[in-house]
Amino acid sequence: xxxxxxxxxxxxxxxxxxIQIEKTKDPHRKFKLDLKLKIARxxxxxxxxxxxxxxxxxxxxxxxxxxxxxxxxxxxKKEFKEKIENYINEYREKIDSLPWDYxxxxxxxxxxxxxTLAELEKDPIAKLASKYEHEFTEKGTVKNYKIEFLSDxxxxxxxxxxxxxxxxxxxxxxxxxxxxxxxxxxxxSKETVWLRNFHDIFLSPEHxxxxxxxxxxxxxxxxxxxxV
Numbered sequence: 001x002x003x004x005x006x007x008x009x010x011x012x013x014x015x016x017x018x019i020q021i022e023k024t025k026d027p028h029r030k031f032k033l034d035l036k037l038k039i040a041r042x043x044x045x046x047x048x049x050x051x052x053x054x055x056x057x058x059x060x061x062x063x064x065x066x067x068x069x070x071x072x073x074x075x076x077k078k079e080f081k082e083k084i085e086n087y088i089n090e091y092r093e094k095i096d097s098l099p100w101d102y103x104x105x106x107x108x109x110x111x112x113x114x115x116t117l118a119e120l121e122k123d124p125i126a127k128l129a130s131k132y133e134h135e136f137t138e139k140g141t142v143k144n145y146k147i148e149f150l151s152d153x154x155x156x157x158x159x160x161x162x163x164x165x166x167x168x169x170x171x172x173x174x175x176x177x178x179x180x181x182x183x184x185x186x187x188x189s190k191e192t193v194w195l196r197n198f199h200d201i202f203l204s205p206e207h208x209x210x211x212x213x214x215x216x217x218x219x220x221x222x223x224x225x226x227x228v
Contacts, residue, residue, distance in 0.1 A: 001046035001074050001202075003067065004033070005055070012198050013049040015175060016041040019196075021051075046074045046202045053196060058212045059219070064125055066195060069208035072123025077202055079118040087114050129211040132218035139225060145217075149206050150181035152194070175199070182209040184217045191217040 006012070009029055011020040018033035026032075033049055040047035054066040087110055088095070098106055119126045155170045155177075163169075174180075181194040193213040195205045 001071070002040075002048075003070070004036075004047070004049045006033075006049050006051045010051045010053075011049060012051060012054065012196050013037055013047070013200070014197055015199055018049055041201075046200070048198065048200070050198070054198070058125070059216050062128070062215065062219075064128065066208065066212075069123065069125040069211065070198070070203060072119075072125055073203040073208060075122035076115075076119045076126075079122050080115050083118060084111065084114050123211075125208065125211045125215070129214040129218075132222060133214055136218040136222055139222075146185040147210065147213075148183040148185070149210075150183060150192070150194070151177045152179040152181070153177065180206045180209060182206060182213040184210075184213045186217060186221065189217065189221060191220070 006018075008022070008024045008026075009018075009020040010022045011018055011033075013019070013033075016037045018030055018037060020030050020033075037047055037049070048070055050067060050070070054070070056065060058064050058066065058069075088107070091110060095103060095106060120130060121127075151174055153173070155173045156166065158166045160166045177197045179194045180197045180199070181192060183190065183192040191213050193209045193216065195209045195212075198205050
């Protein structure tokens with residue numbers, strides 16, 4: 001994989017397209033980066049354009065950046081792809097012995113397990129989020145919390161039964177969103193994280209936003225408990 005820092009245009013890539021924010025002296029900058037991204041996409045090669053916003057630390061006293069999450073998610077996908085076939089082969093006898101109505105559920109559970117293990121191994125942001133979440137829930141202060149995924153602009157609302165085209169409208173709106181985010185609500189505490197929408201076939205910015213939001217929310221509450 002490759003990451004290109006765009007200090008001049010302050011832009012980012014989204015679904016194989018370069019989104020330029022600032023004008024530059026080079027009138028062909030967008031064309032050049034779009035071409036790079038198109039070739040990389042055709043070769044199934046992870047290439048991302050990022051700028052200062054993705055290079056900042058995600059929180060005070062935490063020396064991780066959004067770029068760490070991008071790299072972590074791409075490596076997670078690669079690790080998952082390599083491991084899942086081995087796991088399926090290893091448990092093939094068990095899978096074949098199950099009744100048909102339990103087989104799909106067992107395979108799905110296996111997929112989730114492998115995906116989680118790969119993420120905890122390759123993504124430092126996901127690993128730290130899991131650590132703080134475990135530490136917080138271990139204290140028994142709160143057993144449940146609420147997660148909301150956000151989009152800017154907001155996705156169109158409605159009833160899918162009344163508007164059959166609503167799903168397609170929401171997917172299109174999401175692809176064109178400038179920012180995506182996550183909000184975690186724990187009792188009266190609320191944390192929100194927004195990221196630029198650098199969505200791609202290899203990664204999900206809203207998933208990275210969720211992990212960052214968990215780190216900030218759980219760390220803040222753990223620190224407040226320790227002060228009591």
